[in-house]
Amino acid sequence: MPLKFNAIFGELEGQSWIIYFQPGIITTFLFVLTSVNGILWVTEKRLKISDRGTVAGIKFGHIIAASVISDTVVIIVQVGIVIFMMVYLYDLDIKGSWELAVLLMFLVSLSGQSFGYLFATLTNNEMDIIIILMFLNGVLLVGSGVVWPLETVRMSWRVLCLMLPVSIPTASLRSIIFRGWGLDHTEVLQGFAVTICWIVVTLGVNIWLNRRKK
Template identity: 30%
Template sequence: MDSMKPLINNGPPVYGTKNPSFNSFVSPGALIVVAYFATTTVTCHLLIKERTDGLVDRNLVAGVKPLEFVLSHIILQLFMLSFQVGLKLVLAFAVFAVPNMGSIVSASALTFLQGCCGLMFGLMISSLCPDEMYATTLCIGAFFPTVIMGGMFWPLESMPTGLRYFSQILPSSLAIESLRSILLRGWGLSHYQVVVGFMRLGY
């Protein structure tokens, strides 16, 4: 009778369920991408608008130093980012029922730091683009590759080798995998896949 037993015994999954939902897979990527590009768009358009309206020149003539001007915008955007991250996480967990098996502190910190990277990217765009049309074009040009190849919809493990290396260069790919490991697997900073997402944000 032992010969009639199946060779492979499919037990319960280690993480999640046997039939995971599309919502649970996409939600970590949506949180990261929205935190990054919402901050990028607001920052670059706000600075370009002030520059084209002559507010930057007026502040400099009044005695405001360039460092003080930039720091004031960074502090303002960080306050707005904190509110946005809190609101997104509340909506994700309370309204859309996104599963959370890990630490809410780690998830919040990772999302906030990703927004900080978007803030720096917005500052760079505002310094490179002369007007809002160029800034919008550059933001859209950076948005679609991140959404399509950053691991939000298409898992990095299923990509061809060359495309996988390119996707890991994108600013949100490793952060998406880290947040997915925190929320769906309950992993913490003791796991490499979570730590590497924070390390990517450091440089």
């Protein structure tokens, strides 16, 4: 009885590891890049700039909202540069919806930004948050399915890996790019839902922690 093998991602022949890496590299790079904004918030805390704003009646929620709005333009530029480099330098071919892929990248960037503000709230100097971001970058590269499929790891380790903020979005972006799937597939929808949940939860915890400090 002849057997027919179908590739889960891409093609069985002629596909390099670089092509498989692309979605994970995109999500991880954008996440870490935008989380670096937390360093600026730590600097403002150390220089007591944020305290002056509090005295003037500016609430932390106002700062977060203003930062998200002002950094949206920066995030859009970053996403555009990443897509340009992947398409023209690494032959990225998005078989699915470009709109969905770009929107997911944008949400992942916002998620990284919200994590950056959370780390800034939990630390008091720039070196602490830099060490956290360096550690997080390594964990994301190893454990979020960027360089190795999570389907091949032990179930106990896979559960922990799926709890990382870019694991499920990476799988969703990979399905959009290689499979051409849309929101009618659960795996793609999960990526958007998980990313939005991380944004809401981290921002909510961040605002709650700052209110408790007062």
